[in-house]
Amino acid sequence: MNSTRAPLQPVIIGAGPAGIRAAQALVAAGLRPRVLDESARAGGQIYRQPPAVPGFMRAPATLYGFEHRKASRLHRLMAELAPNIDYEPGSMVWNLSDGVLDVLRDGVSRQVPYQHLILATGATDRVLPMPGWLTPGVYTLGGAQVALKYQGCAIGSEVVFMGTGPLLYLVAYQYAKAGARVAAVLDTASFGDRLAALPGLLRAPVLLAKGLYYMAWLRRHGVALHEQVRPLRVVGTTRVEAVECESGGHTLSIPCDALGYGLGLRSETQLASLAGCRYAYHARDRAWLPVRDAAGRSSVSGVYLAGDGAAIAGADAAELSGERAALALLQDMGSPVDLKRAGRLDGKLLRWQRIRDALERAFPFPEVWADSITDDVMICRCEEISAGTLRASVAGQGTQELNRLKALTRVGMGRCQGRMCGAAAAEVLARACGVGPDQVGRLRPQPPVKPIPIHMMVAMPAAAATAASALGASTAVSAKAAKSVERTVDLSQGGQP
Amino acid sequence: MMERINTEVVIIGGGIVGASAALFLSRRGVPVTLLEAAVCGAKASGVNYGGVRRQGRPLEQMGLTCRAHELWAQLPALIGTDGEYVRSGHLKLARSEADMTALETYRQATRGHGMHLRLLDRAELNRHYGWLGEEVIGGSLCPDDGHANPRLVSPAFALAAKAAGAVIRESTSVTSAVHDGRHFIVRSDNTLEVRASYLLNCAGAWAGHFAEGFGEVVPETSIHPLMMVTEPLPLFMGVSLGMQGGGIYARQVARGNCVIGGGRGLSADGNYARPGQNDIPALLGKAASLLKPLRGAQVIRFWTGVEGNMPDHNPVVGPSRTTPGLFHAFGFSGAGFQIGPAVGEVLAQLVADGHTDIPIDAFRIDRYAAAAHEAACPGHPFREQTLEAS
Ligand SMILES: Cc1cc2nc3c(=O)[nH]c(=O)nc-3n(C[C@H](O)[C@H](O)[C@H](O)COP(=O)(O)OP(=O)(O)OC[C@H]3O[C@@H](n4cnc5c(N)ncnc54)[C@H](O)[C@@H]3O)c2cc1C
Ligand SMILES: Cc1cc2nc3c(=O)[nH]c(=O)nc-3n(C[C@H](O)[C@H](O)[C@H](O)COP(=O)(O)OP(=O)(O)OC[C@H]3O[C@@H](n4cnc5c(N)ncnc54)[C@H](O)[C@@H]3O)c2cc1C
Numbered sequence: 056m057n058s059t060r061a062p063l064q065p066v067i068i069g070a071g072p073a074g075i076r077a078a079q080a081l082v083a084a085g086l087r088p089r090v091l092d093e094s095a096r097a098g099g100q101i102y103r104q105p106p107a108v109p110g111f112m113r114a115p116a117t118l119y120g121f122e123h124r125k126a127s128r129l130h131r132l133m134a135e136l137a138p139n140i141d142y143e144p145g146s147m148v149w150n151l152s153d154g155v156l157d158v159l160r161d162g163v164s165r166q167v168p169y170q171h172l173i174l175a176t177g178a179t180d181r182v183l184p185m186p187g188w189l190t191p192g193v194y195t196l197g198g199a200q201v202a203l204k205y206q207g208c209a210i211g212s213e214v215v216f217m218g219t220g221p222l223l224y225l226v227a228y229q230y231a232k233a234g235a236r237v238a239a240v241l242d243t244a245s246f247g248d249r250l251a252a253l254p255g256l257l258r259a260p261v262l263l264a265k266g267l268y269y270m271a272w273l274r275r276h277g278v279a280l281h282e283q284v285r286p287l288r289v290v291g292t293t294r295v296e297a298v299e300c301e302s303g304g305h306t307l308s309i310p311c312d313a314l315g316y317g318l319g320l321r322s323e324t325q326l327a328s329l330a331g332c333r334y335a336y337h338a339r340d341r342a343w344l345p346v347r348d349a350a351g352r353s354s355v356s357g358v359y360l361a362g363d364g365a366a367i368a369g370a371d372a373a374e375l376s377g378e379r380a381a382l383a384l385l386q387d388m389g390s391p392v393d394l395k396r397a398g399r400l401d402g403k404l405l406r407w408q409r410i411r412d413a414l415e416r417a418f419p420f421p422e423v424w425a426d427s428i429t430d431d432v433m434i435c436r437c438e439e440i441s442a443g444t445l446r447a448s449v450a451g452q453g454t455q456e457l458n459r460l461k462a463l464t465r466v467g468m469g470r471c472q473g474r475m476c477g478a479a480a481a482e483v484l485a486r487a488c489g490v491g492p493d494q495v496g497r498l499r500p501q502p503p504v505k506p507i508p509i510h511m512m513v514a515m516p517a518a519a520a521t522a523a524s525a526l527g528a529s530t531a532v533s534a535k536a537a538k539s540v541e542r543t544v545d546l547s548q549g550g551q552p
Numbered sequence: 553m554m555e556r557i558n559t560e561v562v563i564i565g566g567g568i569v570g571a572s573a574a575l576f577l578s579r580r581g582v583p584v585t586l587l588e589a590a591v592c593g594a595k596a597s598g599v600n601y602g603g604v605r606r607q608g609r610p611l612e613q614m615g616l617t618c619r620a621h622e623l624w625a626q627l628p629a630l631i632g633t634d635g636e637y638v639r640s641g642h643l644k645l646a647r648s649e650a651d652m653t654a655l656e657t658y659r660q661a662t663r664g665h666g667m668h669l670r671l672l673d674r675a676e677l678n679r680h681y682g683w684l685g686e687e688v689i690g691g692s693l694c695p696d697d698g699h700a701n702p703r704l705v706s707p708a709f710a711l712a713a714k715a716a717g718a719v720i721r722e723s724t725s726v727t728s729a730v731h732d733g734r735h736f737i738v739r740s741d742n743t744l745e746v747r748a749s750y751l752l753n754c755a756g757a758w759a760g761h762f763a764e765g766f767g768e769v770v771p772e773t774s775i776h777p778l779m780m781v782t783e784p785l786p787l788f789m790g791v792s793l794g795m796q797g798g799g800i801y802a803r804q805v806a807r808g809n810c811v812i813g814g815g816r817g818l819s820a821d822g823n824y825a826r827p828g829q830n831d832i833p834a835l836l837g838k839a840a841s842l843l844k845p846l847r848g849a850q851v852i853r854f855w856t857g858v859e860g861n862m863p864d865h866n867p868v869v870g871p872s873r874t875t876p877g878l879f880h881a882f883g884f885s886g887a888g889f890q891i892g893p894a895v896g897e898v899l900a901q902l903v904a905d906g907h908t909d910i911p912i913d914a915f916r917i918d919r920y921a922a923a924a925h926e927a928a929c930p931g932h933p934f935r936e937q938t939l940e941a942s
Contacts, residue, residue: 150854152818152829166829438807452711459591462598462703470783470852502827506783506850509840513833 062170064089064141065384066156068148068326069175071099072370073362073377075129075136077173080381082139084390089141089167091148091158097133100177100197100363101370102126103204118204120229121265125370150502151329154357159507165514171357171384174327175377176364178320181478183424184432184442187289188316196222196317200229209235211313215298217241217286218317219418221262221369224269226315227278237278238311241300243318243421245283255413258406281307285427289314319420321478323364325500330358336493339415340367342478343497349401351380352387359384372407375400425486434483435476437469442483449487456496460484470506473498555744557719559585561903562738562748564726564762566592568702568889569881570754571709572896575630578716580904585746586710586718587738589725593706596756597889599857600702601779601801601813603792604890605642606667607694608658612866612914613891614665619910620894621666621696627705630893631712635705636805641791642697643672643681645842646690651796655692667694683788685842692796699792699803702889709893726755729762731875750877750903757860759868759882767874768917772883775861776817776825778835780854784808788845800838810846812839817856827854861885869895869915871902879903880917 070092081088096104115123150157156167180195216227256263287299327345333354337344347360359380362373379400430443448454467473485492566588577584606617646652659669729738736751760772792803800814815831862883872878901908
């Protein structure tokens with residue numbers, strides 16, 4: 056890039072806590088970032104807002120509980136930023152390469168050039184199947200929560216929550232508060248785990264207090280809490296009828312009509328991979344994650360990582376890391392940066408790392424999971440690939456690597472492209488090979504990050520990019536110019552760029 | 553510590569070509585060691601479109617392609633899997649009268665090779681393939697051509713070779729290959745040295761580099777055909793489709809996904825390639841207009857691969873002109889999957905018997921020496937049709 060030209064508008068992908076804070080820091084420095092977010096409204100996963108239509112209006116306190124102040128603050132902040140950012144909700148970034156994003160919005164795909172990119176793409180549930188998990192009425196914990204926050208409905212009227220992690224008790228609590236009957240909370244972690252984690256958790260007294268409050272509240276309201284359970288199966292044919300688990304040497308069978316099930320989250324890192332970022336295995340998250348420095352710089356110059364999309368650290372850490380990544384970006388652009396502020400953020404982020412370590416100890420990943428599922432359990436539901444098929448590939452074809460497993464068995468080849476089944480497949484593969492999950496590699500993502508319609512319209516890109524860099528006045532002006540020269544071509548009419 | 557292996561034949565590259573050579577040699581009892589930089593069948597051979605067609609190939613390839621056609625019919629016996637191979641028919645479509653004329657000329661020229669090509673007009677297309685877009689005016693059907701799943705077929709060749717006794721070393725990149733006057737000495741860094749009487753250069757898009765090492769400079773380049781696949785759709789398309797003059801090709805697998813190719817990807821770092829952003833819209837547009845049932849469908853993945861390409865779109869297959877005992881097989885120019893097994897068999901014959909009955913003279917490595925090139929390539933009429941991936 057010619058240094059006499061003004062730099063392009065920085066782009067932020069994701070309008071969750073991380074993305075919003077990043078935008079705020081860039082605006083404060085006088086820039087006008089472009090914020091692309093797949094959701095219809097800002098807030099990300101935790102502060103997800105219901106559709107902006109009358110029937111859906113519910114008070115923040117109802118929606119977000121203890122977090123409602125934080126939620127309202129972020130939503131308000133986003134509204135304040137509006138005049139100074141180009142915010143594009145409903146925009147899915149489906150591909151990226153060499154400084155150009157492909158962005159689908161309202162059926163039209165546009166190319167957005169970038170020089171500086173903050174990836175704040177968040178996380179989704181880590182799906183670890185068990186017998187019966189495909190029975191209608193089984194949801195992930197996060198999915199159960201999305202139903203509540205976004206659609207204002209519960210997944211069932213008599214719900215069991217099972218798995219482990221802070222979200223387990225939180226979602227159970229939110230359901231009970233919303234009026235659903237919570238039949239039981241079944242935690243795979245033990246009291247011992249919690250005890251071992253206590254010193255670490257004391258670093259985050261508020262978090263700890265909230266967790267204890269949820270548990271106490273649930274108990275007080277007659278919800279059975281079981282620890283150290285081993286999930287056995289979901290019972291039911293056309294609909295969940297009961298959930299079975301082993302607890303203290305007994306089999307518990309709890310009648311219910313829905314199950315919220317979750318064992319942690321997984322970072323949404325496909326775009327970082329397409330950007331060419333280097334990855335390393337992250338033992339705590341049991342996942343390959345893009346490498347970043349403490350400030351959020353990836354291995355690719357101009358690409359920054361923040362929030363749960365970089366590593367699972369929760370919403371508060373996401374806010375901090377979003378701001379921190381923006382400061383790193385500003386610093387790298389040669390803009391003056393409040394170094395004291397950066398230092399403070401670094402300190403806080405480090406503290407959050409320790410808290411995460413403690414949380415992971417309190418709610419550890421059930422190491423026995425991969426052994427505990429029988430051959431007939433479906434791992435990849437798009438392609439209907441069972442654990443037995445994966446194990447057979449290891450035994451019969453000597454498969455030892457995840458992409459190879461994908462090629463030979465079709466696991467991860469369906470609509471989700473491994474975003475949902477990849478973590479489980481890696482665990483099963485590693486176990487079958489007798490190695491750790493760090494030894495089986497990671498799925499190499501290909502575009503599109505999520506399915507795209509074959510019939511979308513494609514906007515003409517090249518002219519826009521050239522015009523934007525040639526104009527070179529303020530970034531705001533060049534971005535507007537870039538937009539005005541975009542032309543759309545309807546491919547259904549046979550037109551081609 | 554340098555590990556040493558002494559063997560009769562050493563093969564560089566575990567694509568469908570190298571692996572099938574290993575298979576046929578092992579079956580004849582010849583000791584063979586195959587060295588593969590990545591895993592067998594993970595490069596071009598494992599990521600290609602999966603077209604298994606004779607139709608459209610240049611006349612020089614008729615011997616190889618017909619033999620390959622017989623081998624594909626024996627796939628389960630050969631490699632222990634059917635590799636999802638189906639003789640679905642291959643329909644090459646025409647968009648203009650000129651295309652129809654070209655298809656007819658090709659039909660005449662390939663008579664006697666057992667392809668039984670049949671020309672169809674638009675009315676016939678409507679009867680059997682009503683889902684085709686309006687721009688198509690006719691086509692040429694080869695009833696016994698078809699398609700297969702490269703992800704399954706190509707690794708299975710290597711597994712079968714191993715079962716037949718071949719030594720297969722994966723994650724073993726050949727860093728030097730020389731002839732010391734008596735043996736080939738092939739090394740992978742300082743960890744492995746293989747000595748052998750014969751060397752097969754089957755290194756795909758990277759093979760030109762090895763040829764050059766033996767004093768045979770070839771104009772091999774890389775191409776990166778762009779591929780995509782849709783979500784599973786109700787079955788509508790039995791045949792595998794091609795287009796006269798290239799541009800797009802498509803098939804539907806039993807699960808319902810449509811696999812579609814056309815256009816190009818970009819080289820990432822020589823070893824990998826990625827889908828090119830700018831070719832994607834064109835491919836989407838062509839697919840939506842050619843295949844009506846795709847309207848409203850979703851694309852779930854784009855990908856590409858790294859394939860060796862030659863200026864005349866014919867491969868290099870046969871003996872080295874500088875080094876006895878060295879044989880080349882590379883540069884398949886986007887269409888080596890179907891003929892791969894036959895090429896492997898031919899290589900095995902060249903090593904074990906010293907000759908083959910299949911005509912391969914057109915694939916001589918020295919054909920590009922100016923005069924030789926003119927003689928071997930007199931403005932061939934079917935040249936462009938060789939490419940699956942044109
Ligand atoms: C379903 C779910 C529920 C959760 N509930 C809670 C909770 O109640 N309490 C809690 O403490 N933590 C919760 N978490 C964890 C919490 O989400 C995170 O800690 C926090 O939201 C992280 O913020 P973020 O900004 O990193 O990402 P997010 O808040 O996840 O925001 C990421 C944003 O990026 C967008 N995005 C992703 N990919 C693309 C793309 N390709 N193109 C365009 N946009 C894209 C997403 O749509 C989203 O809006 C939940 C997580 C999940 C998955
Ligand atoms: C996207 C795409 C679509 C295609 N579609 C079709 C089709 O429909 N029909 C068809 O007939 N053909 C098709 N082709 C062409 C076909 O895939 C190739 O011609 C064929 O697979 C070539 O086989 P190969 O064994 O020569 O090469 P490869 O499969 O590339 O094998 C070469 C091997 O050599 C290895 N190697 C390279 N360097 C070294 C080294 N230094 N040491 C050790 N090993 C090394 C590589 O790792 C590789 O595994 C397509 C190709 C592509 C890329």
